[in-house]
Amino acid sequence: MSQSAQNAVIAQSGGPTVVINASLVGVIEAIQETGLAGSIYGARHAVRGMLEDDLVDLTDLPGDQLEQIAATPGATLGSSRDKPDEEYCKKIFQQLAKRDIRYFFYIGGNDSADTCRIVSEVAAAAGHDLKAFHVPKTIDNDLVLNDHTPGFGSAARFVACALIGDSLDNKALPGIKIDVIMGRHAGFLTAASALARSEHGTGPHLIYLPESVFEVEQFIADVDRVYSAMGRCMIAVSEGIHDQSGTAIAQSLAEQFSGEVERDAHGNVQLSGSGALGDHLARLIRERLGHKLRVRADTFGYLQRSFAGCVSKVDAEEARASGRHAVLAAADGLAGASLTLRRVSDSPYQVEYVPVPLAEVAGKTRTMPPSWIEGGCDVNSEFIEYITPLVGPLPQLGSI
Amino acid sequence: MSQSAQNAVIAQSGGPTVVINASLVGVIEAIQETGLAGSIYGARHAVRGMLEDDLVDLTDLPGDQLEQIAATPGATLGSSRDKPDEEYCKKIFQQLAKRDIRYFFYIGGNDSADTCRIVSEVAAAAGHDLKAFHVPKTIDNDLVLNDHTPGFGSAARFVACALIGDSLDNKALPGIKIDVIMGRHAGFLTAASALARSEHGTGPHLIYLPESVFEVEQFIADVDRVYSAMGRCMIAVSEGIHDQSGTAIAQSLAEQFSGEVERDAHGNVQLSGSGALGDHLARLIRERLGHKLRVRADTFGYLQRSFAGCVSKVDAEEARASGRHAVLAAADGLAGASLTLRRVSDSPYQVEYVPVPLAEVAGKTRTMPPSWIEGGCDVNSEFIEYITPLVGPLPQLGSI
Numbered sequence: 001m002s003q004s005a006q007n008a009v010i011a012q013s014g015g016p017t018v019v020i021n022a023s024l025v026g027v028i029e030a031i032q033e034t035g036l037a038g039s040i041y042g043a044r045h046a047v048r049g050m051l052e053d054d055l056v057d058l059t060d061l062p063g064d065q066l067e068q069i070a071a072t073p074g075a076t077l078g079s080s081r082d083k084p085d086e087e088y089c090k091k092i093f094q095q096l097a098k099r100d101i102r103y104f105f106y107i108g109g110n111d112s113a114d115t116c117r118i119v120s121e122v123a124a125a126a127g128h129d130l131k132a133f134h135v136p137k138t139i140d141n142d143l144v145l146n147d148h149t150p151g152f153g154s155a156a157r158f159v160a161c162a163l164i165g166d167s168l169d170n171k172a173l174p175g176i177k178i179d180v181i182m183g184r185h186a187g188f189l190t191a192a193s194a195l196a197r198s199e200h201g202t203g204p205h206l207i208y209l210p211e212s213v214f215e216v217e218q219f220i221a222d223v224d225r226v227y228s229a230m231g232r233c234m235i236a237v238s239e240g241i242h243d244q245s246g247t248a249i250a251q252s253l254a255e256q257f258s259g260e261v262e263r264d265a266h267g268n269v270q271l272s273g274s275g276a277l278g279d280h281l282a283r284l285i286r287e288r289l290g291h292k293l294r295v296r297a298d299t300f301g302y303l304q305r306s307f308a309g310c311v312s313k314v315d316a317e318e319a320r321a322s323g324r325h326a327v328l329a330a331a332d333g334l335a336g337a338s339l340t341l342r343r344v345s346d347s348p349y350q351v352e353y354v355p356v357p358l359a360e361v362a363g364k365t366r367t368m369p370p371s372w373i374e375g376g377c378d379v380n381s382e383f384i385e386y387i388t389p390l391v392g393p394l395p396q397l398g399s400i
Numbered sequence: 401m402s403q404s405a406q407n408a409v410i411a412q413s414g415g416p417t418v419v420i421n422a423s424l425v426g427v428i429e430a431i432q433e434t435g436l437a438g439s440i441y442g443a444r445h446a447v448r449g450m451l452e453d454d455l456v457d458l459t460d461l462p463g464d465q466l467e468q469i470a471a472t473p474g475a476t477l478g479s480s481r482d483k484p485d486e487e488y489c490k491k492i493f494q495q496l497a498k499r500d501i502r503y504f505f506y507i508g509g510n511d512s513a514d515t516c517r518i519v520s521e522v523a524a525a526a527g528h529d530l531k532a533f534h535v536p537k538t539i540d541n542d543l544v545l546n547d548h549t550p551g552f553g554s555a556a557r558f559v560a561c562a563l564i565g566d567s568l569d570n571k572a573l574p575g576i577k578i579d580v581i582m583g584r585h586a587g588f589l590t591a592a593s594a595l596a597r598s599e600h601g602t603g604p605h606l607i608y609l610p611e612s613v614f615e616v617e618q619f620i621a622d623v624d625r626v627y628s629a630m631g632r633c634m635i636a637v638s639e640g641i642h643d644q645s646g647t648a649i650a651q652s653l654a655e656q657f658s659g660e661v662e663r664d665a666h667g668n669v670q671l672s673g674s675g676a677l678g679d680h681l682a683r684l685i686r687e688r689l690g691h692k693l694r695v696r697a698d699t700f701g702y703l704q705r706s707f708a709g710c711v712s713k714v715d716a717e718e719a720r721a722s723g724r725h726a727v728l729a730a731a732d733g734l735a736g737a738s739l740t741l742r743r744v745s746d747s748p749y750q751v752e753y754v755p756v757p758l759a760e761v762a763g764k765t766r767t768m769p770p771s772w773i774e775g776g777c778d779v780n781s782e783f784i785e786y787i788t789p790l791v792g793p794l795p796q797l798g799s800i
Contacts, residue, residue: 012572015569015573016568016569016572016573018565021798042800045572056800058800061800065798066798067798068796068797068798069798069799069800070798071795071796071797071798072568072600072795072797072798072799073564073565073568073569074565074567074568074569074571074572075572075573076568076572076798076799076800077572077800078571078572079572079573080573081573161707161708161709161710162703162706162707162708164473164708165418165473165474165702165703165706165707165708166702166703166706167474168416168472168473168474168476168706168708169415169416169473169474169702169705169706171474171478172412172416172445172474172475172476172477172478172479173415173416173475173479173480173481177673177702200472262683272696273577273682273695273696273697273698274675274678274679274682274696274697275674275675275676275678275679275697275698275699276675276679278674278675279674279675279676279679282673282674295673296672296673296674296701296702297673297674297675298673298675298699298700298701298702298703299675299698299699299701300698300703301696301698301699302565302566302569302577302696302698303562303565303566303698303700303703305569306562306565306566306568306569307561307562307565308561308562308564308565308568308794308795308797309561309710309794309795310561310709310710394708394709395471395472395708395709396468396471397468397471397472397708398421398465398466398467398468398469398470398471398472398476399469399472399476400442400456400458400461400469400476400477
């Protein structure tokens with residue numbers, strides 16, 4: 001291990017994706033190339049590893065191992081859902097100072113950007129020169145100032161491939177099918193289902209996003225209209241749909257059907273890792289439109305962010321480049337920055353990586369622009385143009 | 401359209417797969433090549449299309465369109481869950497006779513083999529020379545006399561890729577995770593989850609099949625043991641698990657938790673297209689092992705049989721070859737046959753296609769050999785050796 005005073009730590013936070021390890025590798029290889037830091041540490045399970053000095057030495061990881069890691073789903077350093085407060089951040093900083101860590105690269109969503117910001121401020125107040133960088137990651141695509149975020153393209157590809165297949169299944173054995181997709185506040189991933197549509201009759205026919213108020217009566221009328229016209233209906237619905245008052249439909253239907261509502265440590269209704277919303281919507285449709293209807297619901301769950309082998313090439317490249325650009329920003333003398341992805345051109349598709357002050361991204365949530373949402377149950381061609389290059393070419397289909 | 405008296409009809413039945421269209425194309429191209437029949441008809445939605453003379457002419461479909469269809473998930477002719485009785489089969493036969501149809505190729509599971517058998521017998525009794533062939537298809541892998549069935553390898557590949565990613569996710573954010581996999585009576589597909597295991601810590605740690613009685617107390621003890629030792633636990637469970645009396649766990653837990661039990665037209669508890677079993681098992685674990693545990697459940701649902709882009713190459717080739725061999729059997733003068741896949745050699749992996757009388761396959765169900773099941777919650781290396789060539793190479797992983 002090198003004994004340079006300029007060491008670096010990298011950590012991965014929040015829900016893993018299939019390309020978050022590509023960002024990790026981007027940071028490692030760029031430090032190796034630039035010689036930015038003497039030792040490169042990885043913190044196990046994000047902030048917890050930093051707090052407990054549970055670090056792994058990444059300094060001399062060889063290229064072939066880095067390539068394997070970059071292609072592996074999940075967060076190989078381990079992740080955490082902890083949201084550290086200022087006290088916690090102070091302790092983290094003290095641990096980092098002991099190891100002469102001067103660079104802190106945190107790969108995660110908007111909460112991670114906020115942790116980065118606080119650690120950075122605590123260090124500054126203590127007169128310690130710690131340069132903190134946030135590398136964007138989230139399948140929800142909900143970071144402000146970003147055209148899109150690493151992780152989203154591959155998750156969107158999963159959703160599109162799932163809807164292609166499931167729609168063809170529904171066409172072969174007609175019925176009403178509900179697919180519940182991740183996204184508590186932002187509907188980008190659910191909207192990606194629209195990519196599945198083709199001249200071969202693939203759906204979805206109805207798309208419900210958390211950006212719009214979900215009206216039960218309108219929903220029933222929509223399903224009835226499509227089913228009456230086509231004899232089948234494919235529905236893509238975000239787990240985060242809610243009523244006028246902001247109450248999650250997952251919660252209000254659970255109460256209506258006397259079901260159980262699981263809550264997380266923060267008191268939020270548990271949306272992921274449960275099939276309850278889909279099952280409740282299926283029951284609602286049967287109760288309102290007929291008990292003999294063939295109604296099925298699938299909840300895509302954790303496969304959306306982890307499925308091995310369903311990766312958008314562009315997404316993997318951008319995830320890796322985001323990590324590299326964070327190091328380049330550090331080498332340029334920047335600090336306290338979040339790397340953002342900006343689209344420079346649509347044709348040919350091209351992005352650039354722009355560092356911005358952490359506070360501009362930290363803790364903020366971006367949702368679907370209203371101009372991309374069509375009525376209460378669809379997205380328009382502007383959204384399709386936006387998302388197409390992020391997902392890559394989809395399987396070609398045939399029919400008779 | 402050719403006016404030869406020797407016409408053929410093809411239909412697809414039961415749950416679609418990602419390779420059932422490859423079998424369809426295998427039949428079509430082999431008839432085109434051999435000149436077995438003048439006109440080739442496809443029946444829309446299986447027996448219903450045959451009953452209602454809802455046929456589409458496939459005789460001159462060009463090669464490039466056939467290639468596209470072969471690579472498309474779902475049953476492009478449409479499918480059906482109807483189980484025709486003898487009266488229904490008589491009507492079908494009358495329709496086929498009107499069109500001078502002398503060859504009947506039915507791609508499906510053991511129910512489809514039975515339909516084939518009855519139609520064939522009704523035709524023989526009427527003195528009509530109808531040659532019926534069953535082409536095997538089922539992700540459940542539950543046809544007797546077959547080493548395995550087309551559709552299984554690709555569905556098993558989906559399950560393996562899902563478990564690889566989901567296990568890495570669970571390793572990054574530890575907790576107890578339940579994945580519910582299709583298979584009411586046969587556990588082959590759930591057992592395929594074992595392919596996900598690697599030196600990188602991928603699970604599953606526990607595998608529950610419908611071939612073994614599911615004991616709730618043993619299950620809780622198993623989960624407790626793994627979680628206590630590892631701080632996490634990945635569980636693969638078949639939708640068809642049942643207690644000593646044969647009652648589905650999906651049903652008994654629903655009753656225990658005062659939940660709703662959906663039933664299909666035959667009175668069977670609805671297992672697919674619902675997240676209920678997974679949610680009930682998660683609740684059971686929380687109630688027994690601690691309410692603060694992070695317990696999540698995903699139900700893979702229809703994605704297992706339809707996901708676009710997750711195809712085993714071997715499976716797709718064998719599905720197509722099964723269709724071709726059915727036509728070759730017909731050209732050899734055989735009739736009333738089900739094509740079976742036999743493994744000739746393990747190294748190199750090689751199969752042959754053996755026609756057997758329909759009655760030997762029709763309506764029978766094969767389950768996992770007891771010698772492949774290890775204790776109550778695992779499979780052994782014999783099963784892994786069996787399944788590996790069917791699924792194809794899985795994504796390579798790296799870790800730190």
